[in-house]
Amino acid sequence: MDDEEKEVAAFWDDFAASYIAAQRESQVPIVRDVIRTLRTQLTDQIVLDVAAGAGRFALPFASSAKRVILSDISENMLAYASQMAAKQKLTNLSFRHESWSHLRRQQSLADVVFVNMAPFLQADDLAALTRLARKLVIVNRVVQRKDVLLDDLLEGISDPSNELELMATYEKWLNANKIDYRQRVFHYAVHEQVERQEIWDSLVDELNFKQQRLVLRRLEQRFKLETVFENTRYYDFKLIWWRRIR
16 A cells, blocks of 8 residues: 555554444445345455455345445454354354555456445546446445435535535446446434434534524524424435446
8 A cells, every 4th residue: 555545544444443434333224225236246245345344234135145345444343343243153254454455456356346425436436336346336425315405514614525426427427438327315313312412422523613603593593492303314325337348
């Protein structure tokens, strides 16, 4: 790994515990729905999960796949996945601690290559991603995200991320290269009660003084005399998959 990749690895190693905890608490059943959609394509196949993290998808894949290979830049993420695999008595997993720059130079490592929300994956990477697969490539990403309360509080303050636009660039690349692909979109709504102080504590350190005053006014308008707000978060995921044509 080069120095930049080592920094990325260190970040994910440090963030691993918080990231894993957030995944455990997630109320979005995207893993279930991806498996239901693609079970026949995964059954008895060797599956490579790129940027597998702590095995959120890879471990469930192992129940139907012949073998699952987890590749990730974070040793801590892979260590957790290994521990969970041992607890679940899964014996058909292997682990590759590596950067994407190393992995992308490989070819035909697995029958099926799967990627979920890889932060580094750009459209220019899809050719290398496809070469990793012998049969099928699967990519899953959030394409729309809305938080009723936070979007209102931070309107005009936080810049929209172009991360949500990545899937469109993937599809543009596939179309430009005349690669047929299939797709499915999953819609989720998560309802939750949030406390005013909890929201304020999560935001205050990220805001300057002027922004803090603005957010406080918006909090007062939203919560009025209440301490709890009934919030809803919306997520749209898009799953696309295509076959490797030799």
